[in-house]
Amino acid sequence: MQFCIADTFTTSLARLTGDEQKSAKTTAFDLQMDPAGNGMSFHKLDRAKDPNFWSVRVSRDIRLIVHKTAGSLLLCYVDHHDKAYQWAERRKLEVHPTTGAAQLVEVRERVEEILVPKYVEDSRPATQQKPKPFAKYGDAQLLAYGVPQEWLADVKAADEDSLLELADHLPGEAAEALLELATGGTPALPEVATKGADPFQHPDAQRRFRIMSDMDELARALEYPWDKWTVFxxxxxxxxxxxxxxxxxxxxxxxxxxxxxxxxxxxxxxxxxxxxxxxxxxxxxxxxxxxxxxxxxxxxxxxxxxxxxxxxxxxxxxxxxxxxxxFGKPVFASRDEISTLLKATATQVDGLKANVAFLLSEWEGVVDTWQVESWEAYRDAKRLGRKTRLPEAQRALYWQVFAEVKKQLKQAGKITASEMFAxxxxxxxxxxxxxxxxxxxxxxxxxxxxxxxxxxxxxxxxxxxxxxxxxxxxxxxxxxxxxxxxxxxxxxxxxxxxxxxxxxxxxxxxxxxxxxxxxxxxxxxxxxRKGTISVFNGPEPTIRSYADAEAECQAVGVWLQQCSTSGVLPQEIGVFVRSESELSRAQAAVKAAGLQGRVLGRDMATEEGFVSIITMHLAKGMEFRVVAVMACDDEIIPSQVRIDTAADEAELTEIYNTERQLLYVACTRARDQLHVSAAKPASEFLGDIDLLQK
CATH class of the missing domain: 3.40.50.300 (P-loop containing nucleotide triphosphate hydrolases)
Incomplete structure (x- = not known):
């Protein structure tokens, strides 16, 4: 018998407590060992539209939903008794009539319109209907994109306001294709399976169903259910x-x-x-x-x-x-050490007028990055991205400084990371x-x-x-x-x-x-970025500026507490700030929420029961259900400290770009809810996204 696991199962499993997950996994392993379920408590779901849905008892209140036929057993969902049954009653497993892919289709709830006689004419002007982007498509075209047959009428009736809500009810390939069509794209048509092909082997089916060949493969799929996309x-x-x-x-x-x-x-x-x-x-x-x-x-x-x-x-x-x-273990020269050498050497070059910030910038942006080793190479360097014009005579003076610093580093047996890689x-x-x-x-x-x-x-x-x-x-x-x-x-x-x-x-x-x-x-x-599509909805981000840092901490604390009350676990919350200087504000907000926080180190290991507090630069690779990005004040982001070190206009532009991208990284660590805040005056970047609420 073919044994499969659906991504809806791994997602639902992740919402259970640790002990509930262990019990559910044990039941899943038992089912794979004996798909017939001998000795297990199977219950037929009388109200399910799909006659092949069964529930399997995991514990007193936890039920596992499976789809069972003579040749296959599919793990579909797991939850507390009532919620598990409700999920199964609204789903059915189908083979799509056009693509041939196996789909878990949400049952369309049909509500007949009740016509009320008009006894009084409404004098209010009619509301202009919004365009329906899919009304022009025929059934065959929509079916070719994987839209389930019973949802065709809803798709054709959808406008821009209802599209995202509708997408939540459709199989992934159909939702993605419709969103791309609505944004002006031309999605690729899904593969059409040959007659008699296994519907679970279709490429679109493999994104949501995985056939388990042995116990180890099932263990791997269940080991980290919250990260299902490493498997699917x-x-x-x-x-x-x-x-x-x-x-x-x-x-x-x-x-x-x-x-x-x-x-x-x-x-x-x-x-x-x-x-x-x-x-x-x-x-x-x-x-x-x-x-x-x-x-x-x-x-x-x-x-x-x-x-x-x-x-x-x-x-x-x-x-x-x-x-x-x-070559042997490298010894590196620090940035501060190089800055000191540049400053000391510059004072010994007659006629040189340059501040240390510019010399360090020129060293890092040209000399060290490109491993310039001679006056001729420095003279002819294209200096990509640097707009400050340097006459050859001026460059000659600078090279005296750089050549001397290189000589001193070599005598000290020290190198830079760029030199190591060269x-x-x-x-x-x-x-x-x-x-x-x-x-x-x-x-x-x-x-x-x-x-x-x-x-x-x-x-x-x-x-x-x-x-x-x-x-x-x-x-x-x-x-x-x-x-x-x-x-x-x-x-x-x-x-x-x-x-x-x-x-x-x-x-x-x-x-x-x-x-x-x-x-x-x-x-x-x-x-x-025009064609990027998100496959699920959520609340609008909250972006606020407050009178001062204390007011911000209290307000963010209230927001975090509300998230916690709604069922978000502490380890599913991240609070980000621009640098270590603002960590105390994040800690104060977490404390105001009545939660425990932990500043993550470079191992980035989250801890159960603790809100993660992180600087934006360490946010790469992280993901949280809920994220608060704090202390987005003017002079904090973009960093005034960095701005003050800009040697020329090009470097200033580069600083602004990377600071903007840094805030983008922090905001996109959030899955479901995002709160961005500042103490007045707020960063200009918040105004750029046109959501700043005074």
Missing amino acids: LHPAQRQLVERHYNGAARVSGSAGTGKTVVALHRAVHLAHQDEDARVLLSTFSDTLANALCGNLYRLIWNTPKLGERIDVAAMDALGIRLYAAE KLTEAMSKRKHPVFDYIVVDEAQDIGVQQLRFLAAIAGDRANALFFAGDLGQRIFQSPFSWKALGVDVRGRSRTLNINYRTSHQIRSQADRLLGPEVSDMDGNVES
């Missing part, structure tokens, strides 16, 4: 994961579209395909690398030998490890056998110039050797530069994910106002 892949994601690429490839998409999931599955897929391959799964920070490690474990914990061939490491940590093996690039290009056969990089928008050169040197010209996942709109650390100029050309092999699973339509659409409709890199690759 959307067809568009699966195509990117399994595709063959002749050169470097990149998948992009706004926050919540599943880029990290694609990167994880890509690494696993490559390791599966080539049994002797070494795969690197990397990202730009230790914090995100730790998160990748945990997510990878969720996918491959029952195949440890596979894990032995997938190396998960942050870029700098990997560089240090390889550098130590090639030396590794040279070493890697000389190796007969590469240290990694395949490289997958998550959050690729924040890797640096020398890091990219290093990766390209390892990959060479091999097919499938380089795969990047990232979002230009979330770039918060690195200045933009041309990948193509460094030998990494993703043109023609760059794809954008536009289905958002993590963030509600209301939160996503408001957060997107912080960015432009399109973001492009320096090679002309354009990432459009």
Whole structure:
């Protein structure tokens, strides 16, 4: 008998308490061992529209809903008795008449319109009807997009106000196609199954149903039910994961579209395909690398030998490890140390007039980033992105400073991270056998110039050797530069994910106002946010400014307390601030809510029973049901400290862009509810999203 698990089951399982989940999992394992359910308490659901729905007793009050036929058993849902029955009474399992995909279809509740005779004419002007975007489509066209037959009339009658509510009741492929049509897009038609094909093997069915081949696979699916998208892949994601690429490839998409999931599955897929391959799964920070490690474990914990061939490491940590093996353990010069050397050296150069901030900016943006080693190279440097014009005579004076600082660092036996990767690039290009056969990089928008050169040197010209996942709109650390100029050309092999699973339509659409409709890199690759679709609804974000910080803390505390009262668990709440200086405001708000808070360290490990308090830079990779973004005051974001260090207009623009993107990252960590607040005067960014309520 075929044993399957639906994503609706893993989602409902996550809402139960820890003890309830354990009992439900035990029952699920028992059912897989004996799908006939001998000795188990099955109950026929008399009011269910689908005659194959049964309930299975888990405990006194918990019921598991299964769909049972002679050849298959599907785990569908689990909840307390009444809620479980209500769910089953509103669903049925069908094979779509056009696509052939198995769908859990919500039963259409038909309410007959009652006609009331008109005895008095209404003198009020008629309300102008809003356009119905799908009225022009025929049944066959809508069916081709996966719309269930009994929902065709509702789809044709929907207007822009009712569309999102309607989408919540439809299978994923139908909802996504309709939302894309409504926003001017042309969605790809789902695959049509051949006659007699297994409806559970259809690509759209595989995004919501998983056939379990053994106990270990079921255990893996149930181990982390709240992160179902590490198990269930959307067809568009699966195509990117399994595709063959002749050169470097990149998948992009706004926050919540599943880029990290694609990167994880890509690494696993490559390791599966080539049994002797070494795969690197990397990202730009230790914090995100730790998160990748945990997510990878969720996918491959029952195949440890596979894990032995997938190396998960942050870029700098990997560089240090390889550098130590090639040259010995590196000793790094700190930013403050370099600033001090620049200041001291500048005083010794006759005729030089430059502040330390500009020298440090020029060092970091040109000399160190591009590893400029000679006066000729510095003289001819294109200085990408830097608008301050430097006459050759002025550059010559600056180079005296930079050359002397380089000399002193070398005498002290110290290097920078960029220098480390530059030396590794040279070493890697000389190796007969590469240290990694395949490289997958998550959050690729924040890797640096020398890091990219290093990766390209390892990959060479091999097919499938380089795969990047990232979002230009979330770039918060690195200045933009041309990948193509460094030998990494993703043109023609760059794809954008536009289905958002993590963030509600209301939160996503408001957060997107912080960015432009399109973001492009320096090679002309354009990432459009116009076609991004969120697949579920939620309340509008709350954005407020308050008289002072104390009033803000009290108000946010009330909001957090209301969320908690409505059933949101403390560990499902995140409170973000711009920097460590504002952490005390977040802590005060959590305390005002009567909740316990914990400032997360770089391991980013949340703790049951505690609200997570985090700086925005550490928010990458996190997700919470409820998020409060606090202390968005003027001079805090964008940071006045950073603004004061801007050496020229170009650098000032770059600071504003990355600060704006930082706030975008924080806001898009929220799944269901978002509260953004400030003490007056508020950040100009809040006004930019046109929601600031005085």
